[in-house]
Amino acid sequence: xxxxxxxxxxxxxxxxxxxxxxxxxxxxxxxxxxxxxxxxxxxxxxxxxxxxxxxxxxxxxxxxxxxxxxxxxxxxxxxxxxxxxxxxxxxxxxxxxxxxxxxxxxxxxxxxxxxxxxxxxxxxxxxxxxxxxxxxxxxx
Amino acid sequence: xxxxxxxxxxxxxxxxxxxxxxxxxxxxxxxxxxxxxxxxxxxxxxxxxxxxxxxxxxxxxxxxxxxxxxxxxxxxxxxxxxxxxxxxxxxxxxxxxxxxxxxxxxxxxxxxxxxxxxxxxxxxxxxxxxxxxxxx
Numbered sequence: 001x002x003x004x005x006x007x008x009x010x011x012x013x014x015x016x017x018x019x020x021x022x023x024x025x026x027x028x029x030x031x032x033x034x035x036x037x038x039x040x041x042x043x044x045x046x047x048x049x050x051x052x053x054x055x056x057x058x059x060x061x062x063x064x065x066x067x068x069x070x071x072x073x074x075x076x077x078x079x080x081x082x083x084x085x086x087x088x089x090x091x092x093x094x095x096x097x098x099x100x101x102x103x104x105x106x107x108x109x110x111x112x113x114x115x116x117x118x119x120x121x122x123x124x125x126x127x128x129x130x131x132x133x134x135x136x137x138x139x140x
Numbered sequence: 141x142x143x144x145x146x147x148x149x150x151x152x153x154x155x156x157x158x159x160x161x162x163x164x165x166x167x168x169x170x171x172x173x174x175x176x177x178x179x180x181x182x183x184x185x186x187x188x189x190x191x192x193x194x195x196x197x198x199x200x201x202x203x204x205x206x207x208x209x210x211x212x213x214x215x216x217x218x219x220x221x222x223x224x225x226x227x228x229x230x231x232x233x234x235x236x237x238x239x240x241x242x243x244x245x246x247x248x249x250x251x252x253x254x255x256x257x258x259x260x261x262x263x264x265x266x267x268x269x270x271x272x273x274x275x276x
Contacts, residue, residue, distance in 0.1 A: 046180005
Protein backbone atom coordinates (compact mmCIF):
# COMPACT_ATOMS: atom_id res chain seq x y z
CA UNK A 1 0.00 0.00 0.00
CA UNK A 2 1.25 3.44 -0.93
CA UNK A 3 1.59 5.36 2.33
CA UNK A 4 2.81 8.63 0.83
CA UNK A 5 -0.32 10.29 2.20
CA UNK A 6 -1.17 8.59 5.43
CA UNK A 7 -2.50 11.66 7.15
CA UNK A 8 -5.91 11.60 8.79
CA UNK A 9 -7.93 14.51 10.19
CA UNK A 10 -9.68 13.96 13.52
CA UNK A 11 -12.28 16.38 14.88
CA UNK A 12 -13.60 17.21 18.32
CA UNK A 13 -16.75 19.32 18.80
CA UNK A 14 -17.40 21.36 21.93
CA UNK A 15 -19.66 24.25 22.85
CA UNK A 16 -19.76 27.15 25.26
CA UNK A 17 -22.26 29.91 26.02
CA UNK A 18 -20.95 33.41 26.56
CA UNK A 19 -21.81 37.10 26.58
CA UNK A 20 -19.85 39.70 24.66
CA UNK A 21 -19.91 43.15 23.16
CA UNK A 22 -18.16 44.33 20.01
CA UNK A 23 -16.71 47.68 20.94
CA UNK A 24 -13.71 49.83 20.09
CA UNK A 25 -12.80 51.86 23.20
CA UNK A 26 -10.98 54.41 21.04
CA UNK A 27 -14.32 55.39 19.48
CA UNK A 28 -17.31 57.11 21.06
CA UNK A 29 -20.64 55.31 21.48
CA UNK A 30 -22.03 56.85 18.30
CA UNK A 31 -19.18 55.66 16.13
CA UNK A 32 -19.31 52.20 17.75
CA UNK A 33 -23.02 52.00 17.01
CA UNK A 34 -22.45 53.18 13.46
CA UNK A 35 -19.85 50.46 12.78
CA UNK A 36 -20.99 47.59 15.00
CA UNK A 37 -24.73 48.28 15.26
CA UNK A 38 -26.62 46.28 17.87
CA UNK A 39 -23.51 44.15 18.51
CA UNK A 40 -22.14 47.09 20.50
CA UNK A 41 -25.04 47.13 23.01
CA UNK A 42 -23.39 48.39 26.26
CA UNK A 43 -25.31 45.76 28.27
CA UNK A 44 -23.88 42.92 26.15
CA UNK A 45 -25.59 40.14 24.22
CA UNK A 46 -24.61 36.51 23.86
CA UNK A 47 -24.22 33.36 21.84
CA UNK A 48 -24.05 29.59 21.94
CA UNK A 49 -20.61 29.12 20.47
CA UNK A 50 -19.84 25.80 18.78
CA UNK A 51 -16.24 24.90 18.24
CA UNK A 52 -14.78 22.25 15.95
CA UNK A 53 -11.14 21.41 16.58
CA UNK A 54 -9.36 19.65 13.70
CA UNK A 55 -6.10 17.78 14.28
CA UNK A 56 -4.20 16.28 11.34
CA UNK A 57 -1.40 13.74 11.52
CA UNK A 58 -0.40 10.20 10.76
CA UNK A 59 -2.00 7.55 12.96
CA UNK A 60 0.55 6.28 15.47
CA UNK A 61 1.60 2.74 14.48
CA UNK A 62 1.26 1.48 18.06
CA UNK A 63 -2.10 3.03 19.00
CA UNK A 64 -3.74 3.73 15.64
CA UNK A 65 -4.51 7.22 16.96
CA UNK A 66 -3.66 10.57 15.37
CA UNK A 67 -4.28 11.88 18.87
CA UNK A 68 -6.06 10.35 21.84
CA UNK A 69 -9.48 12.07 21.72
CA UNK A 70 -9.81 11.87 25.50
CA UNK A 71 -6.63 13.94 25.76
CA UNK A 72 -7.90 16.41 23.13
CA UNK A 73 -11.19 16.64 25.03
CA UNK A 74 -9.39 17.31 28.32
CA UNK A 75 -7.14 19.99 26.79
CA UNK A 76 -10.16 21.69 25.19
CA UNK A 77 -12.09 21.67 28.46
CA UNK A 78 -9.17 22.99 30.51
CA UNK A 79 -7.91 25.56 28.02
CA UNK A 80 -11.15 26.83 26.51
CA UNK A 81 -14.40 25.76 28.17
CA UNK A 82 -13.34 26.47 31.74
CA UNK A 83 -12.20 29.94 30.68
CA UNK A 84 -15.07 30.87 28.34
CA UNK A 85 -18.22 28.93 29.26
CA UNK A 86 -20.92 31.05 30.95
CA UNK A 87 -18.53 34.00 30.99
CA UNK A 88 -18.53 37.53 29.70
CA UNK A 89 -15.73 37.44 27.14
CA UNK A 90 -14.99 41.17 27.57
CA UNK A 91 -14.98 41.20 31.37
CA UNK A 92 -14.25 37.71 32.64
CA UNK A 93 -11.34 36.61 30.46
CA UNK A 94 -7.85 38.12 30.20
CA UNK A 95 -7.71 37.74 26.43
CA UNK A 96 -10.13 40.45 25.36
CA UNK A 97 -9.13 43.30 27.63
CA UNK A 98 -7.52 45.02 24.64
CA UNK A 99 -8.87 42.91 21.82
CA UNK A 100 -12.35 43.07 20.33
CA UNK A 101 -14.07 39.69 20.94
CA UNK A 102 -15.18 39.21 17.35
CA UNK A 103 -15.46 35.61 16.14
CA UNK A 104 -12.24 36.22 14.19
CA UNK A 105 -10.29 37.23 17.29
CA UNK A 106 -11.86 34.55 19.48
CA UNK A 107 -10.88 31.77 17.08
CA UNK A 108 -7.27 33.05 17.01
CA UNK A 109 -7.14 33.09 20.82
CA UNK A 110 -8.58 29.57 20.97
CA UNK A 111 -6.06 28.35 18.41
CA UNK A 112 -3.18 29.86 20.40
CA UNK A 113 -4.33 28.26 23.66
CA UNK A 114 -4.72 24.84 22.06
CA UNK A 115 -1.55 25.03 19.94
CA UNK A 116 0.64 25.35 23.05
CA UNK A 117 -0.79 22.10 24.38
CA UNK A 118 -0.82 19.90 21.28
CA UNK A 119 2.18 18.07 19.80
CA UNK A 120 3.81 20.46 17.27
CA UNK A 121 4.06 17.70 14.66
CA UNK A 122 0.25 17.62 14.47
CA UNK A 123 -1.52 20.21 12.31
CA UNK A 124 -4.27 22.13 14.06
CA UNK A 125 -7.20 24.15 12.79
CA UNK A 126 -10.18 25.56 14.67
CA UNK A 127 -13.63 26.38 13.31
CA UNK A 128 -15.83 28.52 15.52
CA UNK A 129 -19.56 29.00 15.04
CA UNK A 130 -20.94 32.16 16.62
CA UNK A 131 -24.38 31.30 15.30
CA UNK A 132 -25.53 28.46 13.05
CA UNK A 133 -25.08 30.82 10.14
CA UNK A 134 -21.86 32.66 11.04
CA UNK A 135 -18.59 30.83 11.50
CA UNK A 136 -14.86 31.40 11.14
CA UNK A 137 -11.77 29.25 10.71
CA UNK A 138 -8.15 29.70 11.73
CA UNK A 139 -5.50 29.25 10.48
CA UNK A 140 -6.24 29.36 6.77
CA UNK B 141 -57.24 22.36 10.99
CA UNK B 142 -53.62 22.95 9.98
CA UNK B 143 -50.73 24.01 12.20
CA UNK B 144 -48.32 26.57 10.76
CA UNK B 145 -44.93 27.19 12.39
CA UNK B 146 -42.57 30.10 11.82
CA UNK B 147 -39.00 29.94 13.24
CA UNK B 148 -37.22 33.12 14.31
CA UNK B 149 -34.03 33.63 16.29
CA UNK B 150 -32.36 36.15 18.55
CA UNK B 151 -29.07 36.37 20.42
CA UNK B 152 -29.06 37.72 23.94
CA UNK B 153 -27.22 37.95 27.23
CA UNK B 154 -28.79 37.01 30.54
CA UNK B 155 -28.19 35.83 34.06
CA UNK B 156 -30.16 33.59 36.38
CA UNK B 157 -30.36 35.47 39.64
CA UNK B 158 -32.91 35.79 42.42
CA UNK B 159 -32.47 39.23 44.04
CA UNK B 160 -34.18 37.93 47.18
CA UNK B 161 -31.28 35.54 47.83
CA UNK B 162 -27.66 36.02 48.84
CA UNK B 163 -24.94 35.60 46.22
CA UNK B 164 -24.02 32.25 47.80
CA UNK B 165 -27.55 30.94 47.51
CA UNK B 166 -27.75 32.11 43.89
CA UNK B 167 -24.48 30.31 43.16
CA UNK B 168 -25.75 27.17 44.91
CA UNK B 169 -28.96 27.05 42.88
CA UNK B 170 -27.97 28.57 39.53
CA UNK B 171 -24.23 27.74 39.40
CA UNK B 172 -22.34 29.37 36.56
CA UNK B 173 -25.64 30.67 35.12
CA UNK B 174 -25.60 33.26 37.94
CA UNK B 175 -22.32 34.83 36.71
CA UNK B 176 -22.65 38.50 37.62
CA UNK B 177 -21.15 39.59 34.29
CA UNK B 178 -23.75 37.65 32.28
CA UNK B 179 -23.43 34.95 29.67
CA UNK B 180 -25.46 34.44 26.51
CA UNK B 181 -27.29 32.26 24.04
CA UNK B 182 -28.54 31.93 20.49
CA UNK B 183 -32.25 31.52 21.10
CA UNK B 184 -34.51 29.88 18.51
CA UNK B 185 -38.23 30.61 18.74
CA UNK B 186 -40.84 28.36 17.07
CA UNK B 187 -44.25 29.99 16.82
CA UNK B 188 -47.14 27.70 15.86
CA UNK B 189 -50.59 28.97 14.93
CA UNK B 190 -53.55 26.78 14.00
CA UNK B 191 -56.52 27.34 11.73
CA UNK B 192 -58.27 26.30 8.55
CA UNK B 193 -56.65 27.25 5.24
CA UNK B 194 -58.41 30.25 3.73
CA UNK B 195 -60.31 29.18 0.58
CA UNK B 196 -59.06 32.23 -1.35
CA UNK B 197 -55.35 32.07 -0.42
CA UNK B 198 -54.82 28.50 0.74
CA UNK B 199 -53.05 29.98 3.80
CA UNK B 200 -53.75 29.33 7.47
CA UNK B 201 -52.02 32.68 7.83
CA UNK B 202 -49.56 34.56 5.63
CA UNK B 203 -46.21 33.31 7.02
CA UNK B 204 -44.54 36.63 6.13
CA UNK B 205 -47.13 38.46 8.23
CA UNK B 206 -46.55 36.07 11.11
CA UNK B 207 -42.83 36.68 10.79
CA UNK B 208 -43.40 40.46 10.85
CA UNK B 209 -45.53 40.20 14.00
CA UNK B 210 -42.89 38.13 15.77
CA UNK B 211 -40.17 40.58 14.76
CA UNK B 212 -42.14 43.70 15.74
CA UNK B 213 -43.42 42.45 19.07
CA UNK B 214 -40.75 39.97 20.19
CA UNK B 215 -37.40 39.63 18.48
CA UNK B 216 -36.72 43.34 17.96
CA UNK B 217 -37.05 43.77 21.71
CA UNK B 218 -34.83 40.78 22.51
CA UNK B 219 -32.19 40.51 19.81
CA UNK B 220 -28.69 41.60 20.87
CA UNK B 221 -30.05 42.68 24.25
CA UNK B 222 -29.45 41.89 27.86
CA UNK B 223 -32.66 40.15 28.90
CA UNK B 224 -32.28 41.21 32.55
CA UNK B 225 -31.65 44.90 31.82
CA UNK B 226 -32.86 45.91 28.37
CA UNK B 227 -36.27 44.23 28.02
CA UNK B 228 -39.29 46.00 29.53
CA UNK B 229 -41.51 42.91 29.55
CA UNK B 230 -38.95 40.87 31.54
CA UNK B 231 -38.47 43.54 34.23
CA UNK B 232 -38.78 42.05 37.70
CA UNK B 233 -38.95 38.49 36.36
CA UNK B 234 -36.45 35.67 36.78
CA UNK B 235 -34.79 35.32 33.41
CA UNK B 236 -35.31 31.58 32.92
CA UNK B 237 -36.30 30.14 29.54
CA UNK B 238 -39.61 29.11 31.15
CA UNK B 239 -40.46 32.67 32.20
CA UNK B 240 -39.24 34.06 28.90
CA UNK B 241 -41.52 31.82 26.82
CA UNK B 242 -44.57 32.82 28.90
CA UNK B 243 -43.66 36.52 28.55
CA UNK B 244 -43.22 36.12 24.79
CA UNK B 245 -46.70 34.55 24.59
CA UNK B 246 -48.17 37.54 26.40
CA UNK B 247 -46.42 39.90 23.98
CA UNK B 248 -47.46 38.07 20.86
CA UNK B 249 -50.90 36.62 21.51
CA UNK B 250 -52.87 39.93 21.42
CA UNK B 251 -51.53 40.60 17.91
CA UNK B 252 -52.42 37.25 16.34
CA UNK B 253 -55.30 37.71 13.84
CA UNK B 254 -58.70 36.43 14.91
CA UNK B 255 -58.79 33.93 12.02
CA UNK B 256 -56.14 31.74 13.70
CA UNK B 257 -55.19 30.72 17.24
CA UNK B 258 -51.76 30.82 18.77
CA UNK B 259 -51.17 27.16 19.56
CA UNK B 260 -47.64 26.71 20.85
CA UNK B 261 -44.36 28.50 21.46
CA UNK B 262 -41.19 26.46 21.55
CA UNK B 263 -38.08 28.27 22.72
CA UNK B 264 -34.59 26.79 22.39
CA UNK B 265 -31.96 28.26 24.69
CA UNK B 266 -29.30 25.93 23.30
CA UNK B 267 -29.61 23.14 20.70
CA UNK B 268 -30.00 20.80 23.68
CA UNK B 269 -32.38 22.74 25.95
CA UNK B 270 -35.84 23.97 25.04
CA UNK B 271 -39.22 24.73 26.59
CA UNK B 272 -42.76 24.61 25.21
CA UNK B 273 -45.78 26.70 26.19
CA UNK B 274 -49.38 26.28 25.10
CA UNK B 275 -50.86 29.29 26.88
CA UNK B 276 -52.27 27.41 29.84
